[in-house]
Amino acid sequence: MSSILQSDLMKRLETKNPRLYMLSQLFANREVLSQALKGFAASGFAKHKGLLSKLLQLRAEENPNRVGLIFENGRLYPDEKLTYAKLYANSLRLAHGLRAEGFKPGDKLALVMRNHPEYVYALAACTMLGTVLVPIDPRAKGEKLAYQLADSDARAVVTTADLLEEVETAAKNATRLEKIFLNLKPDADPALASRYPTINEMLEITRITEPEEPMGNPAQPVQIIYTSGVTGNPKGVTLDSRRNAMYCLLGYLVWGYRSDDILYTGLSLAHGNAQAVTLFPALTMSIPAVISQRFTKSRIWDICRKYGCTTFSLLGGMMSGIYNEPPRPDDADNPVRVVISAGTPRAIWEEFERRFGVKILEWYGAIEGGFAYKPIGEGPIGSFGKPIPGLVEMKVVDENDNEVPPGVTGELICRMLTQSKVDYYKKPEASEEKTRGGWLRSGDMVHRDEEGWLFFDYRKGDALRRQGDFIKVDLVERVIGEHPDVSEVCVYGIPAASGAPGESDLVAAVVPFPGREIDPSSLFQVAGEKLERNSVPSYIQVVGEIPKSPSEKHLYRLLKEAFRPDADNVFVNPNP
Numbered sequence: 255m256s257s258i259l260q261s262d263l264m265k266r267l268e269t270k271n272p273r274l275y276m277l278s279q280l281f282a283n284r285e286v287l288s289q290a291l292k293g294f295a296a297s298g299f300a301k302h303k304g305l306l307s308k309l310l311q312l313r314a315e316e317n318p319n320r321v322g323l324i325f326e327n328g329r330l331y332p333d334e335k336l337t338y339a340k341l342y343a344n345s346l347r348l349a350h351g352l353r354a355e356g357f358k359p360g361d362k363l364a365l366v367m368r369n370h371p372e373y374v375y376a377l378a379a380c381t382m383l384g385t386v387l388v389p390i391d392p393r394a395k396g397e398k399l400a401y402q403l404a405d406s407d408a409r410a411v412v413t414t415a416d417l418l419e420e421v422e423t424a425a426k427n428a429t430r431l432e433k434i435f436l437n438l439k440p441d442a443d444p445a446l447a448s449r450y451p452t453i454n455e456m457l458e459i460t461r462i463t464e465p466e467e468p469m470g471n472p473a474q475p476v477q478i479i480y481t482s483g484v485t486g487n488p489k490g491v492t493l494d495s496r497r498n499a500m501y502c503l504l505g506y507l508v509w510g511y512r513s514d515d516i517l518y519t520g521l522s523l524a525h526g527n528a529q530a531v532t533l534f535p536a537l538t539m540s541i542p543a544v545i546s547q548r549f550t551k552s553r554i555w556d557i558c559r560k561y562g563c564t565t566f567s568l569l570g571g572m573m574s575g576i577y578n579e580p581p582r583p584d585d586a587d588n589p590v591r592v593v594i595s596a597g598t599p600r601a602i603w604e605e606f607e608r609r610f611g612v613k614i615l616e617w618y619g620a621i622e623g624g625f626a627y628k629p630i631g632e633g634p635i636g637s638f639g640k641p642i643p644g645l646v647e648m649k650v651v652d653e654n655d656n657e658v659p660p661g662v663t664g665e666l667i668c669r670m671l672t673q674s675k676v677d678y679y680k681k682p683e684a685s686e687e688k689t690r691g692g693w694l695r696s697g698d699m700v701h702r703d704e705e706g707w708l709f710f711d712y713r714k715g716d717a718l719r720r721q722g723d724f725i726k727v728d729l730v731e732r733v734i735g736e737h738p739d740v741s742e743v744c745v746y747g748i749p750a751a752s753g754a755p756g757e758s759d760l761v762a763a764v765v766p767f768p769g770r771e772i773d774p775s776s777l778f779q780v781a782g783e784k785l786e787r788n789s790v791p792s793y794i795q796v797v798g799e800i801p802k803s804p805s806e807k808h809l810y811r812l813l814k815e816a817f818r819p820d821a822d823n824v825f826v827n828p829n830p
Contacts, residue, residue, distance in 0.1 A: 257416065262516065271435070305476075305495040305502075306408065307378040309537045310345055313338035322537065324779060326370055326546040326557055331440040333634045336371055343462045344371070345378035347710055352379055355433070357409070362478070364408035364431075365423050365524070366390045366399070368547040372437045372453055373523045374533070376412065381495065382464075388478045388490070389524035391803065395420050401487055403428035406679065412453055416440035478679050479526060479621050482803030490679035491621045498534055499697050505535025508627055509594060509615070511565070513607030516542050516589075518563035520549030520572075521806070526621045529595050531567040546641050551575040555588050555610075562589050569806040570597025574728075575742055577602050577609075578735040586611035592630065597710070600636035618708070622646070622676045622810025623694050624668040626708060637707040643794035646670055650702055658701075663711045667693040718747040718758050720788045730791070733784045737777055741767045744800045746810035748817065759792040763813045766797055772796045774825035782829065794819075794825045 313322060318339035325334040329503065346356045357363065363385055363486065366378055373389065380387040388406040403411060403424055410433040413421045418436065425431050436442075436450045447454075473494050480488040505511040509531065517689030519532040523545070536543035544561045549572055558566065568576075571594055586609065594615045596689050598606070607614055617627035618638040641648045647655050650664040658664040659753030669692055678685045688695055697714040712718070718725040727745045735743045742765040762781075766772045774794040795817060801809040818824060 262426045264359065291507075305381060305498045306374075306534075306537070307342075307345060307349075307382045309502075309534075310338065310342040310378055312736060313540060314342040317540065320540070321542060322540075323371070323374065324544045324561065325369065326544055326561075328550070328553070330547070331601040334371055341371075341374060342378075344457050345375045346383070346462040346464070346497070347373045347457050347459040348372075348453065349379035349382040350461055351642055352383060352385065355410070357383055357385050359474070361420060362388050362408045363404050364388040364390055364406060364411040366392055366394070366411055366413045366417055367437055368392045368414070369523050369528075369545050370414070370437060370439065370547070372412065375457075377477070382475060386475050386478060388480075389522075390480065391522060391524050392417055396424070398488070399426040400424035402480055403431055405487075406480075406490055409433075412437055415437055415446055418446070418450075440602055460574035464480060479524065481621060482809075489681055489684060492677040492679050495730055498529070501530040501555045504530055505539050509535060509565075510581050510592070511535055511539055511541060513539070513541065515564045516562050517564035518544045518546075518554075518558055518561070520546040520554065521567060522548075523567070526619070527567055527569065527596065527810065530619070546725075551579060555585070555590075558588055558590050564589055565592040565594060566590060568593055568595040568598075570595070570599055570728075573598055573606060574602065574731060574735055577732075578743070580738065581607050581609070585609050586775065588612075596638075599732065601726070601729045601732040603635050604745065611699050613640065617718045617727070618695065618710075620694075622688060624666075624669050624696060625670075628707070633705075633707045634703065637703075637709050639708060640706055641668065648708065649693070650700055650708075650799075655693075660704045662701055663699050666696045666698045666708070668696065669693050717759065718745075720757055721752070725758075725789055730760070730762065730781070730785060730789050733781055734764065734791075737780055739766050739770045739772055740777070741765045742800050744808040744810055744813060746808075746813060748814060760789070761795050761813070761817060762791040763795040763797050763800060763810075766796055775828070778827050778829070790827065792827050793819070793830060794827075795821075796823045796825070 263478060299371050319337050321335045322338045322341055323336045325336070327333055333789050352363070363376065363380060365387065367373070371670050377387050386407055388402070390402050394402060399420060403426055407430045408428065409430060411421060411431060412427065412435045414437050419760070421434060426436060436446055437453045438444065438447060473496065475492045476498070477493045478490040479493060480490050482488060491665055492734050511517070517532050517536050519528045521528040523529065523533065532543050532545065544557065544563055546557065550557070551572065554566070554576060557563070562593050588610065590610070592614050592615055593612050594617065596617050596619065598614055598616055603614060613630045615627065616638050617625070619625045626639040626641045626648065628637050633639060646667040646668055648666060651657050651667055652664050676688045678688070699711045700708050701711060702708050718727060730745045734740055734745075746761055746763070746765045748761055750757040750759050752784050762777070764777070765774055772794070777794055796815065797813070801812045803809055819826065
């Protein structure tokens with residue numbers, strides 16, 4: 255890149271997006287800056303159009319027949335390989351279809367479905383029209399789903415046949431919801447098209463010209479993404495295209511993707527991780543991405559081998575699930591070089607790398623903001639890294655906001671130097687409280703070492719203490735998860751039967767592998783042999799699945815609600 259062109263780009267960057275300008279300045283003496291600026295120039299963001307639609311347009315113009323995204327459908331029906339030309343053309347078709355349905359700037363369109371191409375079409379179409387996409391975790395049911403449809407003021411919702419019944423029930427309590435659109439996939443009953451209008455009809459529109467009024471304001475909301483709702487009703491975080499532009503640069507500046515990489519994710523596109531680590535970097539850097547309908551711990555390595563995937567993204571609970579799979583001789587025979595993980599359990603970190611022949615790049619972030627990462631080969635195992643100097647500032651504080659010394663646990667608070675507030679949709683008081691004093695309150699209890707490396711301890715209010723000892727949950731989960739009958743495990747606490755203030759009795763919720771049964775006595779025996787006495791669970795709770803949030807966090811609140819000491823699926827430790 256010529257110095258004149260680079261200087262011009264930097265001036266535009268500083269004027270139009272100070273946040274990206276500050277980020278780029280941190281890498282001013284690195285060759286990677288040149289690559290990042292080239293990617294930024296190609297993104298079309300400086301023209302202030304809808305970012306994703308512009309990305310797709312440019313990719314389609316440059317290399318229309320190149321496959322950009324592959325949607326992996328398991329055994330349901332053949333995988334869908336999408337060229338840039340098809341991605342862009344179908345996004346335009348959907349934009350025209352939505353406009354014909356009366357959608358206008360500011361209207362909300364909800365999506366309740368697993369990972370399908372139509373998610374990408376819908377997000378791009380919304381950026382063209384100035385409408386707002388509301389992606390909702392496809393596992394949301396009942397009151398939680400109804401709450402998000404109502405709270406977001408969604409005018410319409412797009413769903414698939416497998417989730418239609420849940421959406422129909424939830425829609426009854428969403429007063430602003432006018433219509434349900436079906437996204438009919440090959441495994442659905444075609445007769446459903448007589449009950450509801452379909453996205454499929456919109457994608458048959460022959461006119462694929464640019465909409466007459468493309469979005470021109472990058473500060474205009476493009477998505478409302480809901481938080482996990484681990485402790486209560488989730489809150490909708492309003493995001494604009496500038497956040498997506500940040501995602502575009504991460505592939506160059508943090509993830510370290512190469513031109514020959516092939517990305518993979520099984521995380522829901524309704525979650526910021528899949529967008530930040532996979533979707534936007536892939537489209538920006540013109541490298542392929544494989545996206546599964548849902549996360550699969552048993553097939554992940556086979557999928558990566560099939561498509562030659564060199565890197566994939568994980569969250570902590572997912573990594574434990576993969577690790578708990580029975581060892582295979584070919585575990586390390588795979589093309590993956592880097593696993594980008596948020597929440598790697600310390601107890602399995604090094605063994606995971608050794609067993610599968612990969613390196614872990616650990617990071618930390620939240621949809622509200624804040625970012626830290628630990629580059630490969632730097633810092634101590636178990637740390638989630640450090641913030642990027644000059645862009646993110648982080649402190650560990652006590653209940654009075656006094657910074658605590660190294661080794662002492664406190665709440666992590668942070669601030670992006672160009673972001674001072676969080677915009678929770680229709681919740682100004684919660685927004686103000688989240689950034690009280692100009693600092694984002696994470697709710698994560700962490701500590702740092704003498705060199706500033708940060709370590710996660712527990713969520714605020716969720717510390718597990720037993721007879722004075724703090725329990726290392728990841729170690730308990732590792733020991734139980736290594737049992738050959740256990741597919742998944744989630745350890746949580748309930749108020750101690752002793753009544754001791756602040757203390758907990760431990761419950762290990764376990765899911766058996768298909769075709770196997772849990773022998774509770776065997777689990778108690780293994781735990782007693784490999785764990786300290788205080789870390790041995792008081793109860794084993796056998797469940798069909800571990801409920802999870804869109805970010806794969808264990809929703810132990812739901813497990814707690816279903817727990818009863820005398821329930822048929824609960825077993826008491828005979829040697830407490």
